[in-house]
Amino acid sequence: MTLIAPTQQTSLSSKRQNNRRQQTLMAIAVGSIFLLGIIASPWVLGDSGLGTMLTERNQPPSWTHPFGTDWLGRDMLRRSLHGLSLSLRVGLLAASVSALIGTGLGIVAGTVGGWVDAVIIWIIDVFFSLPHLVLLILIAFAVGGGTKGVIIAVALTHWTSLARVIRAEALQVSNADYVQLSRRLGKPSLWIARHHMVPHIVPQLLVGLILLFPHAILHEAALSFIGIGLSPHLPAIGIILAESMRHLSTGYWWLGVMPGVLLLLSVKAFDWLGENVRSLLDPKTSQG
């Protein structure tokens, strides 16, 4: 009496394995294409549909205008895509700068230690204890608002979580037996940083960066919504959402809901992308 017929089990489980890894790569591909599509849409679609067409004002979603039109007759889908593309680009820039700051400080804190580490941790704690959104608004306001204000504000407030994670990774590596052994084998600190630490930190950085984007984008949208973000002349998603508020009470629900849903989907796509990249990079889960 056999436990499980070998060939049958092998093909079943191998199909499962196939699916899991293929699924992960598929997910990453789909997510990336979706997001790149949104970012690239202004150049692909051109400026058509952004002009005012007063004959087509306030139309609900239909086949010709999937997101409806606004009070000036502009196609909401085109507007949303333009706006989201802009917001995504601003968010990406801010998040990247933030990630650089976070990684740099994290590595220094983890490797140098001592009072430098203590100071950096203190700064991180200060940032964590202040109300996040208030700080964001304050900085954007202080720098003068606008696109520059948004980028600086987001960049200066979002590095803390990543810095903590990178610092922990750097600490773990610098205290590891193999690093001590490396020193005993004669390797200088810079060599150790380059060869031992970087391979450990890069995966964390990548995943942390991808997961930071949604935050940055949402904050940009929030700041623009309040009015201290991007200029109202630029169709950033926050502006679109802010303007749509006025019209909700008159029943033109698509002006707020459709761009909002698109924003939600793209943020979710980033999250999904980040989780899949993490499961691929983590050796414990990458083997199925």
Add this chain to the structure above:
Amino acid sequence: MLSISNLGVTFTQYDRGLRRKQLTVITDLDLDVQAGEVVAVVGASGSGKSLLAHALLGILPANAAISGTMTFQGETLTPERCQLLRGKTIALIPQSIGYLDPLMSVGSQVQRVAQLAGCSKTEAKANANRTFSRYDLPEDVGDRYPFQLSGGMARRVLVSTAVVTQAQLVIADEPTPGLHPDVVKETLSHLRALAAEGRGVILITHDIEAALQIADRVAVFYAGTTVEIAAARDFSSNNLRHPYTQALWRSLPQNDFVPVPGNQPSPEQLPPGCLFSDRCPWVSEVCRAERPRLRKVREGWVRCVHAKG
């Protein structure tokens, strides 16, 4: 009590990108354990010893495929049955204190093991305390955390996790590495006592000397297959059958301290013939062509065509 025959375990792993490779980690593994006896499973790291324990408990990872037969107390051991019996009738003594939750006191963990095995809460607590005092652990040990236990105490607590379940089959996975000889002796005597109660004990270890102290029979694993099952006394009476077992015995510091060169074959590239053929002093064409079957030779079992009856 336990009978395993022709067990095979294959892992499917990802190589680079999407390419998959098959690792045959266990091939044609045979073993049997009676109630009241200690069977030692001896082999180098990578020979499949721990995987055997995982297969018996049904905790192999998802990418493992199993073939062959396992029967326990007369009935087949399917994955579902493994799950039912795990922790109740078949128990594992973990390898190190790292297998316990560092944030829970040991008393509550052992108690929980007993509860999972079917005792009520009060019964479990009494059971745990009884087991602790059986192993001469101080009364307050139940309140301590794993990191607060000394090496010897930690060993005894780990044994308690299996004993408290009243399991009929106890598997001890590498209970002795890195321990002082006195602690080793004590741990082994506990395992012997378990067998004396009528349970079956599988002792998985790479340390032959430790195994021979308490085992009735010794199964020698090599590259995922059983190469010999011998009585413990065969070792010192020069009655070993398989060349690998003989080489292992000779390489002990008490004996000649002479190794046999080479390595175990990798699970990705097992040779078509006998798995030991590339290192064997008696190798011949017939060995390289076909894998030998386990056959009875002089009251023991051996997987070699050259062993003489």
Add this chain to the structure above:
Amino acid sequence: MLKGDNLWFRYGSRQPWVVENRSLAVAPGEVLGLMAPSGYGKTTLGKLLAGYLSPAKGTVTVEGRSLPKRGYCPVQLASQNPELSVNPRWRVHKLLQEGYPPDPAYIEALGIHPGWLSRYPHELSGGELQRIAIARTLNPSTQYLIADEMTAMLDANTQALIWQTILSLVSKQQVGLVVISHDAPLLQKLCDRILML
């Protein structure tokens, strides 16, 4: 001559002393065994001798000079768990190159298979990984080797293989060897002298 003179060590000023006034000396080409029950500070002593820890009192000297802070340390430590002494994200060929490029004769003597070179540490068994960890220390710059329960986790055959190679290093290069172990028969077979702590 590797000398540890009146070594004292503890992990913090309020902690108990782990190493108390220990002295030992190893000559080039000599094999010294260290045996003691758990908790007597054998591993800590090994780390002091190899320069991983600094003694609170006392000195460690090689030919009269203290251990270098930079560059290759003439005293190397090989420990029990190879998984901890290798970077899990490096492939084996990078690990072997970390110290000096190892002598091909030793690679062969240790039975390191060329197929392992492209693998990651977690893909190798404990015995295979330990051989690689040891191969890293077998080069002309190593004058003293401290083996801290180096083969405790290995089967008898791999153990004999590794020690055979190390003993040939000891005699060829006149390396001083300190063997820390519980295994009395092993110490008897290997050591010129045994020190009981």
